[in-house]
Amino acid sequence: MATYNTDVAVIGAGTAGLAAEHHARQAGATTLLIDPAFAGTTCATVGCMPSKLLIAAADAAHGARKARDLGVMAEPRVDGRAVLKRVRRLRDDFVRGVRQSIDALPEGTCLKACARFEASGVLVLDTGDRVEARAVVIATGAGPALPKPYEAVKDHLLTNETIFELEDLPESLGVIGAGPLGLELAQAMHRLGVRVKVFDAGDRLAGLPPRASEALHRVLTKAFLIRLGCKPEPSERNAGVALTWEGGEACFDKLLVAAGRPPNLSGLDLEKAGLELDEYGTPRFDPGTMQCGDAPIFIAGDANHDRPVLHEASDEGTVAGRNAAAWPDLRRTARKVPLSIAFTRPEGAVIGSIPDGPGHVCGKVDYGDQGRAKVEGRVQGLAHIYARASDGRLVGAALCAPGGEHLAHLLAWAIQCEMTASDMLGLPFYHPVLEEGLKTALRDVCRQAGLARPWQRNDDPLPGSDGGVPEG
Numbered sequence: 360m361a362t363y364n365t366d367v368a369v370i371g372a373g374t375a376g377l378a379a380e381h382h383a384r385q386a387g388a389t390t391l392l393i394d395p396a397f398a399g400t401t402c403a404t405v406g407c408m409p410s411k412l413l414i415a416a417a418d419a420a421h422g423a424r425k426a427r428d429l430g431v432m433a434e435p436r437v438d439g440r441a442v443l444k445r446v447r448r449l450r451d452d453f454v455r456g457v458r459q460s461i462d463a464l465p466e467g468t469c470l471k472a473c474a475r476f477e478a479s480g481v482l483v484l485d486t487g488d489r490v491e492a493r494a495v496v497i498a499t500g501a502g503p504a505l506p507k508p509y510e511a512v513k514d515h516l517l518t519n520e521t522i523f524e525l526e527d528l529p530e531s532l533g534v535i536g537a538g539p540l541g542l543e544l545a546q547a548m549h550r551l552g553v554r555v556k557v558f559d560a561g562d563r564l565a566g567l568p569p570r571a572s573e574a575l576h577r578v579l580t581k582a583f584l585i586r587l588g589c590k591p592e593p594s595e596r597n598a599g600v601a602l603t604w605e606g607g608e609a610c611f612d613k614l615l616v617a618a619g620r621p622p623n624l625s626g627l628d629l630e631k632a633g634l635e636l637d638e639y640g641t642p643r644f645d646p647g648t649m650q651c652g653d654a655p656i657f658i659a660g661d662a663n664h665d666r667p668v669l670h671e672a673s674d675e676g677t678v679a680g681r682n683a684a685a686w687p688d689l690r691r692t693a694r695k696v697p698l699s700i701a702f703t704r705p706e707g708a709v710i711g712s713i714p715d716g717p718g719h720v721c722g723k724v725d726y727g728d729q730g731r732a733k734v735e736g737r738v739q740g741l742a743h744i745y746a747r748a749s750d751g752r753l754v755g756a757a758l759c760a761p762g763g764e765h766l767a768h769l770l771a772w773a774i775q776c777e778m779t780a781s782d783m784l785g786l787p788f789y790h791p792v793l794e795e796g797l798k799t800a801l802r803d804v805c806r807q808a809g810l811a812r813p814w815q816r817n818d819d820p821l822p823g824s825d826g827g828v829p830e831g
């Protein structure tokens with residue numbers, strides 16, 4: 360049994376943990392990085408990358424099928440084994456890249472073990488070794504929730520940790536959870552020819568505000584069933600699994616459980632670290648420094664359940680690592696504008712803050728009537744842009760729109776640059792592009808906020824450019 364001494368111990372070698380270790384070392388600290396597997400990050404192995412690879416195949420199948428609307432006849436034949444083989448092959452390339460960066464860490468940095476706290480700066484490992492550290496970064500990520508009723512049908516369940524290992528596509532798939540994870544994979548599977556139905560206990564899709572969620576619901580339910588406000592009961596049925604709900608029943612080969620990803624904190628014995636926990640058992644922390652209370656303990660990435668997306672895990676790890684190394688000399692960061700994107704088609708996105716109540720205006724555009732969207736045969740969705748009524752300063756937006764992943768970035772950047780709707784209208788908009796749709800919503804903001812539009816620009820609608828203003 361060894362006792363290791365270090366300046367900074369990082370628990371978890373995912374995106375947040377790797378960033379924390381790197382930046383603590385850059386700041387001059389000695390470091391130890393502890394992980395039971397060093398398998399690669401969630402993003403590369405079972406998250407962002409394999410899901411987007413599956414979506415890429417689904418886009419290809421859908422594009423071929425839709426081509427006939429443009430007068431091009433094609434009938435796709437989906438080879439499920441080949442699709443999944445490509446997903447894994449390219450996924451493994453991404454994972455190899457992560458593993459190479461782990462292999463390149465200075466010798467002795469990595470400890471292959473599961474860690475838990477014995478005291479504030481003391482960790483015990485499941486190898487029996489101990490680590491004593493001046494500061495600790497918790498970067499243990501999150502894992503799939505398994506609601507109790509689903510334990511009885513375990514053999515038929517898939518999660519994001521197993522779905523990409525399938526050798527072939529199932530014939531049918533029930534999806535529990537209409538968050539980004541459930542919806543992205545449900546739509547991809549549907550487009551690849553799998554019979555899909557989605558169930559969610561809540562009333563929103565992909566965490567979107569009501570109007571954007573309704574718009575996405577309208578589009579997606581043209582293709583497959585989505586039941587909201589529904590917690591079906593699972594049971595074994597022949598070689599598959601049945602879901603029963605009030606007034607209905609359906610059988611599936613497999614169920615994908617996408618019911619959220621709570622942080623991996625339960626095995627850490629956080630109470631021994633003396634941390635104050637919130638009602639979910641997550642340490643209270645300062646999002647400007649990532650410090651937990653006033654302890655020399657920092658928490659980053661999905662483990663803190665604050666902004667569980669990749670770019671935030673990376674940034675939070677950077678701040679946590681730097682501050683752990685310099686503790687008690689902490690540096691505070693201003694957070695980026697919140698940005699989350701669900702890669703459904705059309706994409707759903709929430710940017711900044713969605714205000715509720717007076718003091719704000721909401722400019723709207725209907726992508727059902729937008730020039731470039733018509734050209735592409737993608738006339739679906741909307742964008743709502745929120746701004747302060749007093750000066751038109753942009754504060755947030757919700758989208759369900761073709762090209763939404765790009766529109767969302769433009770809006771996030773404009774909000775972070777503290778632009779007004781008029782400022783944004785003053786920027787170049789090429790023609791004919793999906794971005795032109797945003798001009799309708801920005802003009803709508805200017806009108807409602809009594810804001811002058813740039814005098815030297817013609818921002819009136821061009822034929823076949825802007826979308827219409829939706830009612831309501």
Ligand SMILES: Cc1cc2nc3c(=O)[nH]c(=O)nc-3n(C[C@H](O)[C@H](O)[C@H](O)COP(=O)(O)OP(=O)(O)OC[C@H]3O[C@@H](n4cnc5c(N)ncnc54)[C@H](O)[C@@H]3O)c2cc1C
Nearest residue numbers: 371373374375401402406407474499500660661667668669
């Ligand atoms: C299917 C899916 C798709 C996604 N798509 C996107 C997307 O398109 N865009 C986006 O921005 N985000 C996406 N995300 C979210 C993104 O993947 C996560 O926010 C990000 O990977 C979190 O990184 P992390 O470092 O916090 O956790 P992880 O990468 O999960 O790392 C946590 C590490 O901690 C280790 N660990 C756990 N407990 C212990 C312990 N006790 N001791 C030692 N080590 C421990 C684990 O082994 C693991 O290596 C997706 C997630 C999923 C599941």
Ligand SMILES: NC(=O)c1ccc[n+]([C@@H]2O[C@H](COP(=O)([O-])OP(=O)(O)OC[C@H]3O[C@@H](n4cnc5c(N)ncnc54)[C@H](O)[C@@H]3O)[C@@H](O)[C@H]2O)c1
Nearest residue numbers: 506536538539540541559560561617618619620667700701
């Ligand atoms: N594009 C992206 O950025 C992306 C994609 C996939 C996943 N992710 C991340 O992965 C994490 C997990 O995603 P998620 O979609 O699973 O989480 P989520 O929490 O966003 O959604 C889970 C959904 O499951 C529903 N649910 C929970 N228990 C249920 C039950 N018993 N029956 C029916 N419905 C139930 C909830 O109402 C909720 O809508 C999130 O942190 C997300 O940010 C991100």
